[in-house]
Amino acid sequence: MCGIIGYIGTKRARDILLTGLKRMEYRGYDSAGIATIEEDKVVSTRSVGNVSGLVEILKSKTHKGMAGIGHTRWATHGAPSEANAHPHTSGKVTLVHNGIFENYQEYKTALEQAGRKFHSQTDSEVLAALIDFEYENEINPRIAITNALKKVRGTFGLAILFEDQPDMIAVARRSSPLLIAKNGSAVFIASDQYALAGHASNATVLQDDEIAICRADNFEVFSMNDYPVGKEILKITASEESIGKDGYEHFMQKEIFEQPQSIQRTLSGRINKPLGTSQLGGINLTPKQLRGVKSMIFVGCGTAYYAGLLAKYLLEPIVKIPISVEVASEFRYRSVALNGNELSVVISQSGETADTIACVEELQLKGIPVLGVVNVVGSSIARLVDGGIYLHAGPEISVASTKAFSSQVTALLLLGIYLARQRDLNLGDGQELLEQLEALPKIIEEVLKIEKEIKVAARKFAKLPHLMALGRDLLYPVSLEIVLKIKELTYIPASAYPAGEMKHGPNALLSPEMGVIYLHGEGPLSEKSVSNLAEVRARKAQLLIFTDTEIDASKDEIVIKLPKSSHFAQGIIFTVAGQLLAYHMAIALDRNVDKPRNLAKSVTVE
């Protein structure tokens, strides 16, 4: 989603801003721009499309200023166009804005009546005009910003230049991340820690309703009530190397292949073999409190939601308490029946997903403890929750989530083993489940070895107009995750069903034009799965079968054999095969693998 970068120091801001924007490209965007202060005027350059396009335009423009702001925009109000791209200028104020100014229309009308002209369809330009309007009557820019922001309903991460204040950049935040880092005689501002990699090792995390005034030699943070506030420091863990492709063609491919190591990191230091349980330092709940938990609620969006669904299938039989899995955008508005003995777990790679954050607030308001299963250290969710488990999966740059999924499932399984051992699970069974987790990295390596075979199947299936994935038991959530990857990467309409559900309607879709990715796993429902497969065959759909067991197949069907694995590993193994399938289908169709159309890496608006 939108990215903000800012710089004030002793070097020309332009190139630093452009590098920062490039680092945030993975988040997804449709236009980009920068503005720098040149003595007493602000110079802006904006363009539709990617940062390379902006760089081309900048070849014929001069930006000499040593203070500037930049932005990658993902359209919300108004289509992608140069006029709608940030920065936006109104009077003396130029700003970049992440978030949504919900009541902007009301102020737009009032400002138009006061004679102001608008050049874009955005809420952000109205915000620039509102701040400028306040600045006409208030000499202190920080107070003018405060006066304007007190009128705003919605969310913002803002970096603001004032044409007559060339030695400062103001920043402000409400529910949209912003970091400020000082290094020698320069101050950097960014909405994403990857943009700061290599520039600083620590950053201050701006909190909601805080405003900072940044100058080359220092910055100060104030609350909107006009008093200086304490600053929370984040260690920047992203390095320039960690955000490279390491010789892979795409970040997605790199991240798929990294899974043996990322899972290893999720497990590292968390297995207590002698006691047959997990050790989770950041849960912040006493064993007694955890023993009192009567049910669990997992909450997430997209892939994170499916990770929760797979974990539910695996954990309910061993923890022996009900687990419900909720889509965050629904859960946040629903009247939910709670008895107060729940433990909730919010799952989020980025830790910045707006709907998931709203669920944390909702659950905490209802007195339900909230744990976070989060990848990005110091992210908004990580700071809001009562406790949690970091994934330590490393930066996930590809918009389509892969290694975060396998680490999310792994982290939830660690939590489940901990709770199960407090209940009925005996020592031996606990140890056996931990061994299943420990074996995960090796077995994933086995799946990665069959990439070539999957690539051949991908080329064939990429030509089909419609696709469906089917699975039973724990392979049903896996089918949902595989189909999500296929949809977002290939744009082919695809759906997923529990295989046993087909005769209740979806069978009508089956024909020789339909490609069916059938997940057939060894397990208690294996025989039933064979019967469901026969139903698909009878309707002559084209079949690609992933299986970890023996199966008879005709010569027109593609069968890809996956390694036999444990119960805990099976879902992840099939998912990795599906990730490779989606990846190679996208390549066959010449799609933008790391940045699929219409999507952003972290969805910080509702």
Ligand code: F6R
């Ligand atoms: C799909 C994908 C999304 C995210 C979802 C939640 O490949 O990446 O569905 O899983 O937007 O994001 P996080 O985990 O950052 O909360």
